[in-house]
Amino acid sequence: MTAEPRVTPDRPGTSARDTAADASAEAAIVSEVSIASASASETRHQAQPRSANGRFSRAAQQPPSEVDHGLPADRFLDREISWLQFNERVLQLAADEHVPLLERARFLAIFAQNLDEFFMVRVAGLKRRIATGIAVRSASGLEPREVLEQISHVAHELMTMHARVYAEQVRPALEDQGVTIVRWDELSDDEHARLASVFTDRLFPVLTPLAVDPAHPFPYISGLSLNLAVILVNPKTGKEHFARVKVPPMLPRLVRVEPGPDESPLADMYDTRFVPLEDVIAAHLDHLFPGMDVVEQFTFRVTRNEDLEVEEDDAENLLTALERELTRRRFGPPVRLEVEEEMDDHVLDLIVRELGVAGSEVYRLPAPLDLRALNVIADLERSELHYEPFVARTNPDLAPTESAKARDIFASIRKQDVLLQHPYDSFSTSVQAFLEQAASDPHVLAIKQTLYRTSGDSPIIDALIDAAEAGKQVLAVVEIKARFDEENNISWARKLEHSGVHVVYGIVGLKTHAKLCLVIRQEAEGLRRYCHVGTGNYNPKTARLYEDLGLLTDDQQVGEDLGRLFNQLSGIAPRSRFKRLLVAPRSVRAGLIAHIQQEIEQERATPGSGLILWKVNSIVDEQTIDALYRASRAGVRVVLWVRGICSLRPGVPGLSETIEVHSVLGRFLEHSRVFYFGGGGDPVVYIGSADMMHRNLDRRVEALIRLTDERHLEDLRSLLERGASERYARWVLSGDGRWTRHHLGPDGTPLDDLQTAMVEMHAKRRRKARRR
Structure with missing residues (x-):
């Protein structure tokens, strides 16, 4: 096709x-809805591959x-092309004049981040399969190399369109509203002087210029880092040299141009100017290479294979194996090279040769590169340029009948099942409150929870820790292989373990992506199970941005189902049956x-x-x-x-x-x-x-x-x-x-x-x- x-x-x-x-x-x-291993009597075509411990098996x-x-x-x-079309829909929102201006800047940043991840995972994975000879014809009928060619063709078009929407539509509209991203040569002498002190105080100490010569090999270029390719000439010998300067990723990418002493501070509210960090560095390269003539400099950026490969069956400790693999991630092979469109061919040839990228993997784009930086602009407090303010409210089924009464989540659930829709229904007064009440309730005996992604200062984690420290049995099934959240999840797994939470990492060969919480409470008539099953992560931050559904229920069948499923995740339950779950x-x-x-x-x-x-x-x-x-x-x-x-x-x-x-x-x-x-x-x-x-x-x-x-x-x-x-x-x-x-x-x-x-x-x- x-x-x-x-x-x-x-x-x-x-x-x-x-x-x-x-x-x-x-x-x-x-076996109905069992997810246990296939029996030995199954035929070759029916048998399911077994996991190492026999607890789960993948479906054939x-x-x-x-x-x-x-x-x-x-x-x-x-x-793959369908995914690129999805990202183009994001880009269309950035180009839509009916969308609030700062939200359009946000969509440009989202497009850039989406495409980074697409190259790091999907393109990198396809290239790896081609290189190892295991790639097969896609369901659409395309050979692997045909898919790669189509991706390259469409991605080049989209990235060019992305740069054009920024330069021709969003940037001018921002300027009309007093929000300007200026280049160095557009600044006044006074502004140059003020930014020179920024370079001296905040930039110069952390910069590391790396020259390339017989004594200095071409430096390793880490994935997604922004770099300056610098051409230098020795004035004594006339010899040309190449050097690389990495733009520090820990510093704000856009530097705010503060008003001068003679300007009103109030003017800064509606006249906000930024200059790219790389421009400030480029203007002061003579400080990094004293005695050399700086002839020219260009920005470039490399995207690498950053998908993780952990052989779980061979890893005695999955957590340790994953931590090792994370240190290797930034050394993956390159899959894309973005360069400033003005870059000289001989400079580009040198970078291409040293990185080993193909011509089709090179993307010439107008500066500035890496428009994820527009998140800084999108975060500006200009309410008239954002969507109308929205505050999530408590779901009516969870609201107390009398304003003076404290909210009792368990009582609300006993009354009726509660269907939540975030972000319209508040996460903090529903799911978060459910877990916090469970952690503090002396009648709650146990809490079982899956965690795929959560926020850095998670009240969900805090509630689980509080419950464990109060003597309750707490089980957390932590998916430490949640893509691009691995380091965060490892950190929380360690913290939970140290607090007495029983932490398990799911099943060998399977990611635990289900969104489940089970609370067991002692009541007058016996034990009662309170359950939450959702479509989204237990993350209070994304719950304000993602539309998701969740069900709170004390239904006996659901409680039994979740009990069986958690037993499979943490123990051995080879033939579980479920009544209301698939x-x-x-x-x-x-x-x-x-x-x-x-x-x-x-x-x-x-x-x-x-x-x-x-x-x-x-x-x-x-x-x-x-x-x-x-x-x-x-x-x-x-x-x-x-x-x-x-x-x-x-x-x-x-x-x-x-x-x-x-x-x-x-x-x-x-x-x-x-x-x-x-x-x-x-x-x-x-x-x-x-x-x-x-x-x-x-x-x-x-x-x-x-x-x-x-x-x-x-x-x-x-x-x-x-x-x-x-x-x-x-x-x-x-x-x-x-x-x-x-x-x-x-x-x-x-x-x-x-x-x-x-x-x-x-x-x-x-x-x-x-x-x-």
């Missing part, structure tokens, strides 16, 4: 059905066949496909009654996509809300005519996963941690929980229908792989923003609850 097209702009109680679905799911899942990974049930071989979009790697894929099949049968029995509504971050898994194609062929209406990668082709005649794919991006990162099966008015709905990707379904412990409260089922159907409504701004995917933005009405006015509507809806719900 040819390169996938990129984004295009806008144009002016248990029912009989439950029992049947459960029976179908059980037939599709080996079956590559997609070229033709499945008559489906065309070219039915999958390429996942658990990867054994049963999430099979369970969801079984429910898809139920919708197919529903549609055949009653045409027009089949309905599937999903909300996910990504959908790549070929078996799941093929099941959705079969549903569409049967006439089932399928609506997918996909934030990021989508390998499914919607709206293709004879294949996916009844499938729609939409994407919503905005001030909050849409992160929740919802799986809604309509069933002719008798819905089955799951929420949980799993996306439809191989890593989630085959190489992670994930959990989906089935919701039963009719209020919650209706709320989620309403949410999913809103995501596809023509009333709200969104992107729509077509069968040829193009994403089209729909954000303007017929008269050219902006369409409503879904997230703004959700803020208003939750505020209205709270007001209504107070009146009751």
Whole structure:
């Protein structure tokens, strides 16, 4: 197939059905929803690979066949190009004049950070597989080198577009608002003098110039560091020399140009000027190379393979092995070289030769490089240039009935299941309060918790430590291999261990990605289990920025399910059964496909009654996509809300005519996963941690929980229908792989923003609850 097209702009109680679905799911899942090792009696094709300790096994990974049930071989979009299209949607928000200005600067920074991680992980991994000879043709039908070529082509276009949006749109708009990023030659002599003292006092002591000559080999260039390539000439000999100066990463990338003594300090509020740190260094290179003539200097930046490889089966201590691997991460092979577009060819040739990068891996861009620096601009306190202020409020189901009473989370949960939607519902007054109350309650005997990512000053960690120090049994399943959070998680794992928390690191060969908390409390009638199952991390900071769902419940079945699952994570429980959970790697894929099949049968029995509504971050898994194609062929209406990668082709005649794919991006990162099966008015709905990707379904412990409260089922159907409504701004995917933005009405006015509507809806719900 040819390169996938990129984004295009806008144009002016248990029912009989439950029992049947459960029976179908059980037939599709080996040993119901057990995630234990396969028995020795299984055939070669049925057997699952065993883990070293026999506690878990991965589900067998079956590559997609070229033709499945008559489906065309070219039915999958390429996942890497689809990810780049997602990042282009981020870039479109940066270019949108209807988005507040400082938020546009933030989107430019997010685009840059996203692309860094894409190269460090996806591109690096693909190159590694090609080099070792284990890369195979992708599901989209492309050979590995074809994928790499397409990535290079699209990435070059996107990075050029990114630089252009900054230079031609965002930077001039910022200047109009008194926020200016100036270059050195745009500053006055007085400003030069003031910045000279900044160089002398704060920069010069930490800079290390590295020359290249027979006695000094070309220095190692660490990943994502910004560097100056300096050309020097010895005035006595006329000989040319090359040197490298690293821009210190621990200092602010943008230096604020403070007002002079004759200027009013108040003028600084709405006349804010910054100069790139590398400009200040470049202007004072003569201090670093006294006696040499500085002929020219250019900035450059290297991206390296920073994905981790830890052979867990061979590691006696996973924590120690991971710590060793982290020290090696910055020495990975280069996968991208960004250089200032004015760089001389002979300087570029030297860097390319020394780093060993290919010509296609070189990206010439206008300075300044590394626009992650725009986060400094986006953090400015200019409320008129940000989104409208938003403060999360307590979910009405958790609010005390009398204002004078202290909030009792346990009492609220005993009254009814509570469905949370962050950031609209406050994380601190729900999940955080739940754990803090559990830690301080003398009747709580034990707390069991999974931790994938958490914040640096986490009240969740503090609550677990408080509980352990109060004598409660506390188990923390810490995923120390959470990508790019490994060092943070190692630190917290050590702290938890030293406080008496039982810390385990999940299962060999599997990441523990499930979002689970179980609290066991002694009550008058006996032990009661209080549970939280969510779609997002236990991180108070990201809970203010990510849209996620969570369920608080004391349902006995859920409590038993979580108890069994935690026993598998920390001990040996080879044949656990679950009643309201689907658990990867054994049963999430099979369970969801079984429910898809139920919708197919529903549609055949009653045409027009089949309905599937999903909300996910990504959908790549070929078996799941093929099941959705079969549903569409049967006439089932399928609506997918996909934030990021989508390998499914919607709206293709004879294949996916009844499938729609939409994407919503905005001030909050849409992160929740919802799986809604309509069933002719008798819905089955799951929420949980799993996306439809191989890593989630085959190489992670994930959990989906089935919701039963009719209020919650209706709320989620309403949410999913809103995501596809023509009333709200969104992107729509077509069968040829193009994403089209729909954000303007017929008269050219902006369409409503879904997230703004959700803020208003939750505020209205709270007001209504107070009146009751």
